[in-house]
Amino acid sequence: MRNGLSSSLSVTERGYLPSEKFDDDGRIKRTGTYMSATAHIITAVIGSGVLSLAWCFAQLGWIAGSITLVLFSVITMFNSILLTDCYRSPDPVTGTRNYTYMDAVKSNLGTLQYKLCGVAQYGVLTGITIGYTTTTAISMATGNGIGKTSLTGVPVGKDFSGMEKMWKTFSALGDVAFAYSFCFDTLKSSPPENKQMKKATATGIMASTVFYMLCGVLGYAAFGNDAPGNFLTGFGFYDPFWLIDIANICIVIHLLGAYQVLAQPLFGFVESSARKKWPQNKLVTKELSLCGIDINMFRLVWRTTYVIVTTIIAMIFPFFNDFVGLLGAGTFWPLSVYFPIEMYISQAKIPKYSFRWIWMQILSLACLIVSLVAAVGSTRGLITSVQSFKPFESVS
Numbered sequence: 001m002r003n004g005l006s007s008s009l010s011v012t013e014r015g016y017l018p019s020e021k022f023d024d025d026g027r028i029k030r031t032g033t034y035m036s037a038t039a040h041i042i043t044a045v046i047g048s049g050v051l052s053l054a055w056c057f058a059q060l061g062w063i064a065g066s067i068t069l070v071l072f073s074v075i076t077m078f079n080s081i082l083l084t085d086c087y088r089s090p091d092p093v094t095g096t097r098n099y100t101y102m103d104a105v106k107s108n109l110g111t112l113q114y115k116l117c118g119v120a121q122y123g124v125l126t127g128i129t130i131g132y133t134t135t136t137a138i139s140m141a142t143g144n145g146i147g148k149t150s151l152t153g154v155p156v157g158k159d160f161s162g163m164e165k166m167w168k169t170f171s172a173l174g175d176v177a178f179a180y181s182f183c184f185d186t187l188k189s190s191p192p193e194n195k196q197m198k199k200a201t202a203t204g205i206m207a208s209t210v211f212y213m214l215c216g217v218l219g220y221a222a223f224g225n226d227a228p229g230n231f232l233t234g235f236g237f238y239d240p241f242w243l244i245d246i247a248n249i250c251i252v253i254h255l256l257g258a259y260q261v262l263a264q265p266l267f268g269f270v271e272s273s274a275r276k277k278w279p280q281n282k283l284v285t286k287e288l289s290l291c292g293i294d295i296n297m298f299r300l301v302w303r304t305t306y307v308i309v310t311t312i313i314a315m316i317f318p319f320f321n322d323f324v325g326l327l328g329a330g331t332f333w334p335l336s337v338y339f340p341i342e343m344y345i346s347q348a349k350i351p352k353y354s355f356r357w358i359w360m361q362i363l364s365l366a367c368l369i370v371s372l373v374a375a376v377g378s379t380r381g382l383i384t385s386v387q388s389f390k391p392f393e394s395v396s
Contacts (some may be wrong), residue, residue: 034196034203041204046211047258048135048251049179052324053212054219054227059165059172061153065216068176073209075367076180077202079337082344084197090347093192101335108343118269120334125266126310127327129259133314134323136255138230139248154225170377171325173370178328179212180205180336267306271299319385325378333371337364 021029032040057065088095089107098104101121106114153169156162220227232247278284287294317323341364344350350357 030193034200037197037200038203038207041200042207045180045204045208047179048132048255049175049324049328050212050215051135051231051251052175052229053179053216054223054231055229056172056175057153057216057220058223058225058227059153059168061151062220063151064169065153065220066213068173069209069212069216072176072180073205073212075363076336077205079340080201080205081198083340084194084201086340086343086347087193087197092194092347101339104343105339108346109339113339113342117334117339120330122266122269124327124331124335125262127323127330129263129266130310130314131323131327132255132259132262133311134318135230136252136259137314138318139232139251139255167377167380170373171322171381172377174325174328174332174374174378176328177332177336177371177374178324180208180332263306267299267303270302271296274298274302317382317386319382322378322381322385325374326382329371329375329378332374333364333368337367 053069056068059065060068083104085092086098086104086108088097089104096107098107102114102117105117154160154165156165215231219231232244232251274284284296284298287296289295341360345357345360350360
């Protein structure tokens, strides 16, 4: 009763009347459910990263490929469950809501970590929009039999050195990491959001892992050690043409929408920052009406410039696998491991050097090492590819 009374008072004090339309923080009630959150997670996780999973199995082999997918799934699920308890602070059920990932970091870890999170988050968003542009272009440009497989993937031989095998393996780890990334839905406050989100996270990631396993396993079984970096564009299987064309059209449609979803937070951040810094500048604040449409010149110029620049970068570096691997390496540890663990430790007040604190730090360190080797492998792949390609040429 006391919590309910204090929530009603806080809503009233802020100018809102308690009603069925408003939540305890004065905002419109959230309508998300376990089912809708699960659907959002599945559709967010399963993206263009799935196109490289057969190639990842070709580098890692049956055993290491399967283990890697399962491990990334378990780690992602564990850290996502930790993150659900940080939606509200300081209490996971009755605390104040954090409406963005960065708000949660600021509430639990302070201003410095908040700024570092912003650099990581917006940097990754920029990279992903470039990667999505590359993938879309490759799919638009695209309109054999069973291959040999092995337990350890592509064998070391005359044309494939042990060093090259190591670099490809590192890059494959980054590709798998890229496949596991998503955001949360806005759920009803009753039952508690964190409990519902934990169920949705577990269900969504398990469903995505089954799908990933099927794509990786079946793709590797079909094309063997010659599995292409992009499942739809590099294996020479173009008959029936209509089937490949439909698949690539679906990829383009998916990425066009995904690009908007991922670019909007970056656009909003830059535009709101500009309004705060230059509140008197008419170029930044003034809205012009043209044929009934409100147009802001700063927004028009900034967004157009961003799309042009990222598209040019994507045209210069059209390397699907290595770019995806680099994005995965850059995304996985800071946003999927480090911040969730550190926020949970802070909110749960886990004593430093306690058993729980130590093993969570070990997990974070292990994931950092994986991200670093994946980043090194992908960077090396990009450098090697740049030395042997013609600019503005589509490379799958």
